[in-house]
Amino acid sequence: MTFHAAVITLYPEMFPGPLGVSLAGRARAEGKWSLEAIQLRDFAADKHRTVDDTPAGGGAGMVLRADVLARAIDHARALFLPGTGRGTIRRMVEGQDVESDALSECPSTSYAGPPPRTGEERTTPVPVLAMTPRGRPLTQARVRELAAGPGVIVVCGRFEGFDERIFAGRGVEEVSIGDIVLSGGEPAALMLLDACIRLLPGVMGAPSSGTEESFENGLLEYPHYTRPAEWEGRTIPEVLRSGDHAKIAAWRKLQSEVDTRLRRPDLWERHEGARVQSASGAR
Numbered sequence: 471m472t473f474h475a476a477v478i479t480l481y482p483e484m485f486p487g488p489l490g491v492s493l494a495g496r497a498r499a500e501g502k503w504s505l506e507a508i509q510l511r512d513f514a515a516d517k518h519r520t521v522d523d524t525p526a527g528g529g530a531g532m533v534l535r536a537d538v539l540a541r542a543i544d545h546a547r548a549l550f551l552p553g554t555g556r557g558t559i560r561r562m563v564e565g566q567d568v569e570s571d572a573l574s575e576c577p578s579t580s581y582a583g584p585p586p587r588t589g590e591e592r593t594t595p596v597p598v599l600a601m602t603p604r605g606r607p608l609t610q611a612r613v614r615e616l617a618a619g620p621g622v623i624v625v626c627g628r629f630e631g632f633d634e635r636i637f638a639g640r641g642v643e644e645v646s647i648g649d650i651v652l653s654g655g656e657p658a659a660l661m662l663l664d665a666c667i668r669l670l671p672g673v674m675g676a677p678s679s680g681t682e683e684s685f686e687n688g689l690l691e692y693p694h695y696t697r698p699a700e701w702e703g704r705t706i707p708e709v710l711r712s713g714d715h716a717k718i719a720a721w722r723k724l725q726s727e728v729d730t731r732l733r734r735p736d737l738w739e740r741h742e743g744a745r746v747q748s749a750s751g752a753r
C-alpha cells in the first residue's frame with residue numbers, strides 16, 4: 471500500500487527536497503510513498519493569480535484566502551477519491567467556475583496520480599493538515615496514526631497565515647512542529663512527511679530502532695556509544711562492555727528515565743501520570 475502525500479504550497483520546487491535522498495528517496499523510488507506538490511497559485515481566480523489579501527480589521531502582512539485554499543484542497547482530495555484516483559474538481563479559470571478532471575487540471579506537476587485504491591483505503595478519509603505555529607504540537611503518536619492511513623494532504627502557510635474559516639470549512643487540522651516561527655510551512659511539512667515515511671512498512675532497516683527510540687514509549691531514548699572505547703580521555707560506561715544483556719537493558723531503562731526527567735519534565739510528568747493511572751486501573 472502506497473502512502474500518498476499531496477502538498478499545497480506556493481513553492482512546489484521545495485519538494486521533495488531532502489525527501490528525495492537517503493531513506494525517503496529510496497522509499498519513494500520503490501513506490502512506498504508518492505508525492506504531489508500542488509501550486510496554490512493555480513487555484514487563484516484572477517489573472518494575477520492572487521492567493522492572499524490584507525487582514526480584515528487591518529494590521530501587517532497578508533492572509534491566504536479561504537476560497538483559493540478551498541479549491542486547492544478540493545483538488546487534492548479528488549486525487550484520493552475511490553476508483554482511479556482521479557476526480558472531478560471545480561476551479562476558477564479566468565473568472566469562470568469550471569468542472570474538470572483533477573489530474574489534467576494540475577499543471578504544476580507531471581505526477582500520474584495515485585493508483586486505483588483497494589476497498590480498505592476507500593473508507594479511510596485522507597486527513598488535511600495545515601502547517602502553522604498556531605496548531606496543535608505534532609507528536610509521535612499522531613505521526614504513527616498518519617503513517618498508518620492512506621496518506622496526507624498538507625497545506626503550507628506563508629505570510630501572516632490562513633483565513634481562519636478554512637479550518638472548519640474544510641475540516642483542516644492545524645499542526646505545529648514546535649514553538650518556533652518558520653518563514654513558511656514548507657520545512658514543517660517536510661519534517662512531518664519525513665516522520666511518517668520512516669514508519670512505513672519496509673522503510674526502516676532494523677525494526678527495533680523504531681520501537682526503542684525516543685517518544686515511542688513516552689520517554690527519551692537512552693544514550694548510545696560506539697568504538698573507540700576511549701576517545702579524548704572519555705570512556706564508555708563499563709556496563710555496556712559487560713556482555714550482560716539484562717544488566718545493559720536495566721541500565722538503558724534507568725538512563726532513559728533519568729534523562730527524560732532532567733531534560734523533559736513535561737514528558738516525564740505525562741509518563742508518570744499514565745503509569746499511575748494504569749496501575750490504579752489494574753487494581
Ligand code: ADE
Pocket residue numbers: 601602603627645646647648649650651652653654655658
Ligand atoms: N509555519 C511557521 N512556523 C511553523 C511551525 N512552528 N510549525 C508549523 N508550521 C509553521
